Amino acid sequence: MGTVRPDAQRRAGRPPQGVLSRTRITGAALELIDEAGYDGLTMSALARRLKVAPSALYNHAASKQEVLRWLQDHVMTMVDFSAFATEPWADAVRSWAWSYRGVFARHAPLVPVIAVLPVTDAADTLRMYEEVARGFLAAGWPEDRVVPAIVALESFIYGSALDVSAPSDIFDSGALAGEFPLFTSAVRSSTGSGGNAADAAFRAGLEGLITGLDKQLAD
Amino acid sequence: MGTVRPDAQRRAGRPPQGVLSRTRITGAALELIDEAGYDGLTMSALARRLKVAPSALYNHAASKQEVLRWLQDHVMTMVDFSAFATEPWADAVRSWAWSYRGVFARHAPLVPVIAVLPVTDAADTLRMYEEVARGFLAAGWPEDRVVPAIVALESFIYGSALDVSAPSDIFDSGALAGEFPLFTSAVRSSTGSGGNAADAAFRAGLEGLITGLDKQLAD
DNA sequence: ACCTGAACACCGTTCAAGT
């Protein structure tokens, strides 16, 4: 009764100072994802966390897709590409790729978003590409083959990030096992050796790619 | 008035013979996707095309996710893996991978679905894995390394399928170009050489993977 | 310029009623 509640309703109209910004929206989105996953990331939930009406978000972001783009650019800053400044090419690629996959395994729903996403104005993403390109050039890669090689590595990384979230029994052939004996047995013998299946596949593919790309360069 | 229209309304109650089935639903979904893309694939639109009420679909599929699973298994039959029966390992992998990427580039929204998708009861998918596994074993691969190698190739293929739908100016650094000179120049020199950028990256990565995996096997 | 509140056009899914 007459007491001012700590988070009193804001009434309509322009507030004394802006309460929203790209930074605040991105930060709230990230918290929401950590707590409730990507299913929990709705414009309503985002607004609730920021203590605004859902429609207020549209004064800053043109669409939910734009929020996802901000998120992608921010998440990219979590990828560690520092090895390109110090390590030989193969070691730098290896440590960058493992970090990159780890980050996007926790943000798998961003992977399909990235594919359709122009890098324009994604400054943090460009910062990474610049440094990676520098590493490739320093290792003697011809300029016109740098981008295809990076894209090839990224395609493998994104596909592998999706694979991390696969259930461990994804290759359980169930009742049909009898019809597909070779594959069923191969699945059994690969899981039998212990360790994470997704990690084993990523290691095999990454080492293969590094070796193969290096050999392409030498020829 | 009183004339029987060709597609008269069906009244409630069990129809004389079933009008829906996994096969008919999958077929209609595929037609819908061809005409209107994955955005057009809603349960309502699917029901309309099958001339039933949306709720009727739930007598056959537990959810839209299950329809997508049927679709994935069907789409897998479009992948050509016949080369494993006749060609040497490297050639077979090459032709299978290009076919696989081509099919899923046209069905990119299925890619994230596949990741979470157990293969159980997906008979057509298992048929492919069985034949691919046979090819690897015949080429001398030790049984416990067959599945990781296949998964690595698939991760690359899925990531590359997403990359195909990327806009061609995806790496246009726009106003920020001046800050990232090495990458900007590398992008220019790789697109300058003409040809499809996604194809060049896929070729580079696939040839690298084939070479690298083959070398792993030899060691 | 930037907020609220009400509304809109969807979406996937459930369920009682019917045969």
Next chain:
DNA sequence: ACCTGAACACCGTTCAAGT
């Protein structure tokens, strides 16, 4: 067993009204 029709609980987004 398997359909219809009505309903439910969301979703992203728009827009007039307010400061």
